[in-house]
Amino acid sequence: MKTIIRFEHVSKVYGSENTEVRALSDVNLTVEAGEYCAIMGPSGSGKSTAMNVIGCLDRPTSGSYYLDGVDVAQLNDHELAHIRNRKIGFVFQQFHLLPQLSAMENVMLPMVYAGIPLPQRQQRATEALTRVGLANRLNNRPNQLSGGQQQRVAIARAIVNQPVLLLADEPTGALDSHTTQEVMAIFAELNASGITVVMVTHESEVARLTRRVVWFRDGQVIHPNLSPTNLAQVTVAAV
Amino acid sequence: MDILESVKMAVKTLTANKLRSTLTMLGIIIGNASVITMVGVGQGAQRYASGQFESLGPNVLFVIPGSSESRNRTLDMPRTLTLEDAKAIATQVPTVSGVAPQLQTQQAVVYSNRSTSALILGTTPDFSSVRTFDVAKGRFISDLDVQRGTRSVALGPDLAKSLFGTSDPLGQTIRIKNISFQVIGIMEAKGAFLGNNQDDVAYIPLSTMSDQITGNTSPYGTEVTFISIAARDENSVGAAQFQITNLLRLRHKIVTDDDFTVRTQKDALEVVGNVAGALTIMLAAIAGISLFVGGIGIMNIMLVSVRERTQEIGLRKAIGASQDDILVQFIIEAIILAALGGAVGTLIGVGGVTLVSMVSPLKAGVSPAAVIIAVGVSSGIGLFFGVVPARQAAKLDPIVALRSA
Numbered sequence: 001m002k003t004i005i006r007f008e009h010v011s012k013v014y015g016s017e018n019t020e021v022r023a024l025s026d027v028n029l030t031v032e033a034g035e036y037c038a039i040m041g042p043s044g045s046g047k048s049t050a051m052n053v054i055g056c057l058d059r060p061t062s063g064s065y066y067l068d069g070v071d072v073a074q075l076n077d078h079e080l081a082h083i084r085n086r087k088i089g090f091v092f093q094q095f096h097l098l099p100q101l102s103a104m105e106n107v108m109l110p111m112v113y114a115g116i117p118l119p120q121r122q123q124r125a126t127e128a129l130t131r132v133g134l135a136n137r138l139n140n141r142p143n144q145l146s147g148g149q150q151q152r153v154a155i156a157r158a159i160v161n162q163p164v165l166l167l168a169d170e171p172t173g174a175l176d177s178h179t180t181q182e183v184m185a186i187f188a189e190l191n192a193s194g195i196t197v198v199m200v201t202h203e204s205e206v207a208r209l210t211r212r213v214v215w216f217r218d219g220q221v222i223h224p225n226l227s228p229t230n231l232a233q234v235t236v237a238a239v
Numbered sequence: 240m241d242i243l244e245s246v247k248m249a250v251k252t253l254t255a256n257k258l259r260s261t262l263t264m265l266g267i268i269i270g271n272a273s274v275i276t277m278v279g280v281g282q283g284a285q286r287y288a289s290g291q292f293e294s295l296g297p298n299v300l301f302v303i304p305g306s307s308e309s310r311n312r313t314l315d316m317p318r319t320l321t322l323e324d325a326k327a328i329a330t331q332v333p334t335v336s337g338v339a340p341q342l343q344t345q346q347a348v349v350y351s352n353r354s355t356s357a358l359i360l361g362t363t364p365d366f367s368s369v370r371t372f373d374v375a376k377g378r379f380i381s382d383l384d385v386q387r388g389t390r391s392v393a394l395g396p397d398l399a400k401s402l403f404g405t406s407d408p409l410g411q412t413i414r415i416k417n418i419s420f421q422v423i424g425i426m427e428a429k430g431a432f433l434g435n436n437q438d439d440v441a442y443i444p445l446s447t448m449s450d451q452i453t454g455n456t457s458p459y460g461t462e463v464t465f466i467s468i469a470a471r472d473e474n475s476v477g478a479a480q481f482q483i484t485n486l487l488r489l490r491h492k493i494v495t496d497d498d499f500t501v502r503t504q505k506d507a508l509e510v511v512g513n514v515a516g517a518l519t520i521m522l523a524a525i526a527g528i529s530l531f532v533g534g535i536g537i538m539n540i541m542l543v544s545v546r547e548r549t550q551e552i553g554l555r556k557a558i559g560a561s562q563d564d565i566l567v568q569f570i571i572e573a574i575i576l577a578a579l580g581g582a583v584g585t586l587i588g589v590g591g592v593t594l595v596s597m598v599s600p601l602k603a604g605v606s607p608a609a610v611i612i613a614v615g616v617s618s619g620i621g622l623f624f625g626v627v628p629a630r631q632a633a634k635l636d637p638i639v640a641l642r643s644a
Binding site: 052055057058077078081082084085086090092094096098099100101109110112113114115157161 | 241244248251252255550551553554555556557558559560561562563564637638641
């Protein structure tokens with residue numbers, strides 16, 4: 001099986017000597033292709049920093065991070081941008097759709113940066129939006145869509161460049177329980193089709209719908225492989 | 240990402256906030272419109288003045304009293320030029336074909352119960368040929384008139400009209416400074432010269448002028464205001480200028496500083512060119528400042544825009560935009576604002592120039608070079624003032640940018 005994420009002694013330190021904050025401290029973590037896992041932990045546990053490093057938005061201070069076999073710790077800005085564009089699909093809590101663009105145009109944006117010609121962009125954006133159930137909302141602006149629909153547009157945007165990793169940061173944080181179910185169903189379906197999904201969440205109901213939970217505390221992974229089914233007891237114990 | 244995509248993206252962003260984009264462009268629009276108008280008007284003024292001097296004819300020279308320095312020192316014109324000088328030039332300078340000394344003053348002119356103020360110009364018969372003022376009716380002043388100091392007057396058409404209306408002035412008597420003159424001729428219309436009406440003039444013999452109107456005012460002889468001279472042809476103007484200068488230096492016993500100036504049409508055109516050139520540069524500089532201020536306006540708005548769009552920038556970076564992509568995007572937005580503003584400003588400027596040439600005698604025109612320079616410069620300003628905000632945007636940390644709510 002192919003390894004998508006491999007952290008080897010990854011540390012991330014913010015600030016200078018006196019005010020030093022160790023956000024990640026010697027973290028080892030492996031996520032295989034096809035996994036569906038949630039990263040959990042109390043605030044300040046380092047899960048957001050881990051997320052940023054996994055998403056190539058940030059570089060580790062020390063240690064190595066292999067994404068799909070590539071050591072990304074040493075890449076420059078241009079190469080990181082390329083990796084984010086081709087290998088990672090981001091989904092955010094606040095959707096981050098561009099308000100002046102239609103659903104279709106928002107989904108095409110990653111392909112614009114990938115240099116894909118327009119006809120192909122339109123075709124693939126339509127396919128992606130159809131996949132998340134928005135085939136009839138192609139030309140709507142974000143403000144003409146509900147929260148759940150906006151998040152589905154964001155998911156379509158994340159998968160349109162066929163990434164090896166779908167990375168979601170509190171993807172249901174801004175949604176009600178009904179639309180949370182809808183969005184989680186889409187994640188499950190995408191995972192079933194082979195996409196590796198990693199999401200940061202603090203909601204155990206959401207984490208329960210994944211297949212593996214990674215528990216962070218104080219910048220370290222204290223439970224690398226919790227079963228989501230008996231999460232409740234562990235969560236209480238861990239906190 | 241290729242440039243075309245960046246341009247499309249920028250257009251989309253700019254049209255999403257039309258009011259702000261328009262207001263941002265306003266500085267550049269005004270700057271460019273004023274550059275085009277000012278330069279157009281400046282060049283129009285130059286063409287107008289040049290045209291006026293060219294209409295004098297290429298073989299005309301003027302002798303005016305005083306050197307250019309001494310004229311600047313006193314309010315009054317020096318009274319160093321005399322009728323005798325004019326006569327000497329006519330008889331002793333071989334390259335000269337006609338000499339017309341002029342002595343002029345503004346006086347009240349009265350006919351019956353009508354009175355008006357007009358320029359009274361005492362001169363000799365040569366004036367008509369040297370300055371190409373033709374007689375429409377009757378005759379011009381003759382040598383006999385000058386010899387005898389007759390009280391004869393030839394009227395410019397405008398003066399004739401304001402005194403006599405539609406009735407025939409020939410043979411009638413008018414009063415200048417309470418002295419009676421008989422009208423002997425009416426001149427053809429000549430139009431204005433540098434804004435002075437040349438048709439509101441009464442021509443009388445020079446001798447009559449100096450003896451009876453102005454009196455003898457110069458210690459050197461019969462004073463003249465200036466002397467118009469026609470050289471034999473265009474090629475002998477230079478020689479004539481040289482010979483006249485030498486003759487007058489001898490006559491005036493000059494050792495160091497000339498007390499007169501001999502001017503050719505070419506000299507006058509040069510002066511006009513210099514003055515108008517300086518004027519154009521000054522106008523362009525003022526307009527250029529407003530263009531610069533417009534550029535600062537663009538930078539200001541772009542800086543605000545980067546602040547406002549931090550999340551957008553963070554998102555773009557997260558989905559694969561490199562620093563260069565962001566840099567290019569913001570610079571292109573600035574260039575589009577400036578170039579479009581420049582184009583609109585140019586159109587308004589062309590309109591302004593057209594308006595000026597319609598309501599004034601200045602034949603103002605827009606040179607294609609001015610348009611190209613103006614639009615090019617404003618695009619350059621967009622590039623220049625767009626770089627700082629664009630660099631700020633490009634350097635944003637995507638994590639911070641995405642989290643700023």
